[in-house]
Amino acid sequence: MFLPTFLYLVGFLILIFYYLVTLSLTNADAGLAGGFPSLANYRYIFISAEFRSAFLNTVLFVLIGTPLELIAGLVLALIIHKQFPLRGWVRSFFIIPLAIPAIVSAIILYILFAYPNGHVNNLLMGQYPFFPAILETPFNFRASAFYSLGISLIGKVWRDMPISMLILLAGLTSITQDQYAAAETMGASERQKFRYITLPLLLPSIASVLLIRSIEMWKEFIFPYFLARRYRLMGTLIEELYHDWHKTGEATAVSVVLVASIILSAILLFWFLKRFRQALIRI
Amino acid sequence: MIRQWWRLHINRVNVVWFVVMLLMIIVVALPVYFMIKYSISDRSSLLTGGEAIPLWPHHPTLRTYFYILSYPDFYKAAFISFKIAFLTILISMMVGVPASYVLARYHIPGKAVLLVSLISIRLFPDIVSIIPVAIAFAKLGLHDTYIGAALAHALLALPYVLYICMGIFESIPSDLERQAAILGAGKGQTLLRIVLPISATGLAAAAIYTFLLSWDEFIFSYFLLGLGELRTLPLYLKQKMSYSPPQDIIMAISMLLSLPVILFTLVLQKYMRSGMTAGAVK
Numbered sequence: 001m002f003l004p005t006f007l008y009l010v011g012f013l014i015l016i017f018y019y020l021v022t023l024s025l026t027n028a029d030a031g032l033a034g035g036f037p038s039l040a041n042y043r044y045i046f047i048s049a050e051f052r053s054a055f056l057n058t059v060l061f062v063l064i065g066t067p068l069e070l071i072a073g074l075v076l077a078l079i080i081h082k083q084f085p086l087r088g089w090v091r092s093f094f095i096i097p098l099a100i101p102a103i104v105s106a107i108i109l110y111i112l113f114a115y116p117n118g119h120v121n122n123l124l125m126g127q128y129p130f131f132p133a134i135l136e137t138p139f140n141f142r143a144s145a146f147y148s149l150g151i152s153l154i155g156k157v158w159r160d161m162p163i164s165m166l167i168l169l170a171g172l173t174s175i176t177q178d179q180y181a182a183a184e185t186m187g188a189s190e191r192q193k194f195r196y197i198t199l200p201l202l203l204p205s206i207a208s209v210l211l212i213r214s215i216e217m218w219k220e221f222i223f224p225y226f227l228a229r230r231y232r233l234m235g236t237l238i239e240e241l242y243h244d245w246h247k248t249g250e251a252t253a254v255s256v257v258l259v260a261s262i263i264l265s266a267i268l269l270f271w272f273l274k275r276f277r278q279a280l281i282r283i
Numbered sequence: 284m285i286r287q288w289w290r291l292h293i294n295r296v297n298v299v300w301f302v303v304m305l306l307m308i309i310v311v312a313l314p315v316y317f318m319i320k321y322s323i324s325d326r327s328s329l330l331t332g333g334e335a336i337p338l339w340p341h342h343p344t345l346r347t348y349f350y351i352l353s354y355p356d357f358y359k360a361a362f363i364s365f366k367i368a369f370l371t372i373l374i375s376m377m378v379g380v381p382a383s384y385v386l387a388r389y390h391i392p393g394k395a396v397l398l399v400s401l402i403s404i405r406l407f408p409d410i411v412s413i414i415p416v417a418i419a420f421a422k423l424g425l426h427d428t429y430i431g432a433a434l435a436h437a438l439l440a441l442p443y444v445l446y447i448c449m450g451i452f453e454s455i456p457s458d459l460e461r462q463a464a465i466l467g468a469g470k471g472q473t474l475l476r477i478v479l480p481i482s483a484t485g486l487a488a489a490a491i492y493t494f495l496l497s498w499d500e501f502i503f504s505y506f507l508l509g510l511g512e513l514r515t516l517p518l519y520l521k522q523k524m525s526y527s528p529p530q531d532i533i534m535a536i537s538m539l540l541s542l543p544v545i546l547f548t549l550v551l552q553k554y555m556r557s558g559m560t561a562g563a564v565k
Contacts (some may be wrong), residue, residue, distance in 0.1 A: 002391055005382035005441065010401045012416070012438050016407060019415030032500075090304070092549050096311055099548035100318075101499030103517050104537040108314045111321065111530050119317065119336055126457045127335030158314070190296060219408035235410045243412055252478060255411040262406055 008103035020259075021064045024252035037183045041253035051254060054237040055150060058258075062217040062265065063234055069213040070206065073164020080165070081172045091169075098162040113227075115140040148228035159218065164209045171205025172198075200280050207273045213267060218262045222233045234258045316548035318541070321534035322347060329531055338403070347535040351560040360519035363429075367504075367515060370433030372490050375440040380486065382449035384478070388457065401442050409439070409502040416538040417506045435507055443496065444489050451485035454480070488551050495544050516540050 027038035045051040068146045080091050097105070107166050116138035126133025141147040175198065221235035231238065234254055241251035298489040320339065321329075324347075328340040351357050385391060404412075416435055417426070425431030455478060463473045479486075509518060520536050 001381035002385040002393070002397075004378045004446065006393060006397050007520060008378050008438070009397065009404060011439060012412075013400050015419055016412045016415045019418055023415070023418070034407070075303060079300065079307060089307070092552065093308065094311055095548060095552055096315060096545060099545040100315065100541050101501075101517065101537075101544060103499065103501045103520060104541050105314060107520070107533060107537060108318050110524075111533070112314075112317060113531075117331065117333065117336065119338075124337040128338065158310070161311075173530060177382070189514065215406065219410070220297060221408065221410045235408060236416070238410050248414065248418070251414060255408075257415065258406060259411055263406075266406075 009010055020252050020256055023248055024256050026249055028247075028249050041249040045250055045253050045257070050237060052234065054232040054234050054254075056259075056263075057231060058218065058234045061153060061220065062214055063151065065153050065217040065220075066210055067155060068153070069160055069168040069217075070209050072157055072161040072166050073209060074206075076161055077164035077168035077172055080169055096164045097159050100159065102159055103226070104225050105155055105159050106152075109151055109223075110226055113141045115142065116213040140232060142227070142230070145228075145231040148231055149224065149233075152220070152223035152227045152233075155216050155227065156217070156220055159223075160213065164213060167209050168205050169200065171202045175201045182248075203273075203277055203280065207277075211266060211269055212275065214265060215262055216256065218265065224276070234261075255272075290513055316533050318537055321530050322538045323461055324531045329529060347446065347531045348539075351532065351535055351539070355453055356519065357539075360516045361539075363513050364498055364515040364517075365427055367429065367432045367436065367513075368494045371436040371440060372493045374433055374437040375444045376486070377491055378437070379441050379444035380489075383445045384474075385453050386445070387449045387452035392503075394487050403436070405442060412438075413506040418502075420507060425507075427508055427513060429513065432507050432513070432515075433497070435503045436500055437493075439503065440493040440496050442551050443492055447489040447492065448482075448486065451482045451489075455481050486519040491547050491551060495547055499540065499544055541545055 022036065024041055025037040025039070027036070027040035029040070032074070052198045080087065084269050100108075104261065113121075115121065120141070121135070121138040122128060122132050124133070125138065139153060141146075141201075179197050180193055183197055188196070219235065220233060221239070224231075224233045224236050225239065228236070236256050238251045238258070241247045241254065320478075323343045324340040325342045325344045327342070328337050382397075386394060386397075412433070420426050420431045420435070425434065450557075454495060459477055459481075460473050463477050470474065499517060500515075501521070504515045504518055505521065508515065514522065516536075517540065520533070520540060523533060523536065
């Protein structure tokens with residue numbers, strides 16, 4: 001009964017692994033003879049400016065996006081973690097971003113940031129009475145690396161907030177009220193309670209949010225694909241190399257680098273979180 | 284209700300909490316609001332000739348929905364999406380449910396390997412794993428077929444199905460099964476008469492979750508079907524995008540694509556939480 005699943009997952013895993021390794025090590029230009037093994041694809045991508053900028057963009061995307069997801073999730077979780085009327089409704093409401101397909105969220109942002117006439121440009125030019133004019137002329141957000149990738153990042157964080165919220169909420173509810181009550185009798189302030197009770201006890205949830213979200217940030221494709229066509233992340237570069245340039249070898253080489261980066265960053269983060277936990281609890 | 288609100292004391296912490304809550308509600312609601320707003324906009328609220336786009340359409344209308352729903356294109360795409368989603372449910376439930384039952388009940392060799400491969404499948408970005416899958420499927424003649432797309436979607440859904448179903452089976456006390464055995468029920472009978480009826484709602488949740496995953500999946504469908512005849516709803520939307528059509532049409536299609544997902548997600552959030560907090564995250 002258990003065998004089909006095992007074969008399905010492991011089979012696909014082997015298939016993916018096999019093709020990634022062989023294709024990325026095959027030099028398509030060398031003809032049928034002597035095309036494998038060859039490091040030509042890797043050599044090609046490491047000297048190409050596109051790959052370097054995509055790699056750098058992706059690293060920045062991860063470094064900025066992961067903490068943002070943690071903060072957004074923490075804010076939502078702390079809001080819900082209080083007893084108040086309609087609590088269930090508000091929690092359900094906060095799950096909505098997850099229920100909007102990513103492609104739809106990306107298209108909504110695409111339309112909102114339209115150039116020259118979109119809601120954001122209208123707003124910033126002071127065309128709505130409740131907001132002061134900041135821009136003189138409409139700004140083309142999609143023509144700027146910073147803004148187009150920034151908008152993708154905001155979209156990604158917006159969509160995934162509920163996941164971080166749910167993980168952190170599970171962690172928060174596992175902290176018993178007794179501990180806060182004990183701290184209060186000893187005269188602890190709100191900040192002290194957060195620093196010495198909530199934070200250490202929440203650390204396992206925070207760690208899993210950081211780990212999972214950083215992996216998801218490396219993997220991001222849909223938002224930059226729709227919002228930042230000219231400025232690539234590694235994910236969108238793979239798609240472009242494969243679909244537009246038909247360079248399967250280079251595409252798989254970038255894929256291998258991406259997977260290696262994910263594994264490396266996960267190990268680094270895991271190690272760092274372990275050290276951080278030790279430091280936090282020693283006090 | 285009002286009395287309950289009064290019971291919250293007005294102090295600094297509560298005021299900050301309340302303001303932040305309102306703020307986050309707005310942050311969550313705004314994009315959804317604009318999607319609805321665009322989908323019911325009339326011509327004059329879209330093409331303003333340089334004027335600011337109104338925050339609420341001048342003359343709200345459902346005309347765009349009627350327009351889309353009067354075209355066979357939309358139904359064709361929706362039908363293809365449905366068919367692939369049902370095949371995905373069939374495959375992933377048939378493969379996943381027995382396995383999750385065994386995983387929840389017995390200690391078996393290979394369990395560790397399976398759980399590791401489950402996690403490592405999630406370590407591969409979709410965009411990375413689809414290229415090998417697309418190449419292999421092209422060789423096997425599965426490119427641009429319903430079954431090919433469903434097999435690929437099932438790969439994405441299987442980890443969730445396993446996690447959700449394992450949680451459900453673990454929550455059924457094994458005493459029940461032992462009692463049935465004492466009363467003389469065979470293994471198959473116990474499964475059919477005791478375990479399946481109790482877990483039916485949970486399994487339905489897993490099935491619907493699989494449906495949603497396949498329904499709004501874009502990357503795998505794009506690589507496996509994108510250049511052919513079979514066009515799922517997300518691909519239909521993507522194709523419309525490349526022709527730069529009016530925004531009301533785009534947003535109305537988006538609404539029709541999102542509505543089932545929103546409805547079912549809200550109904551099923553209890554079951555999804557277990558899968559998500561377990562680390563099998565989309």
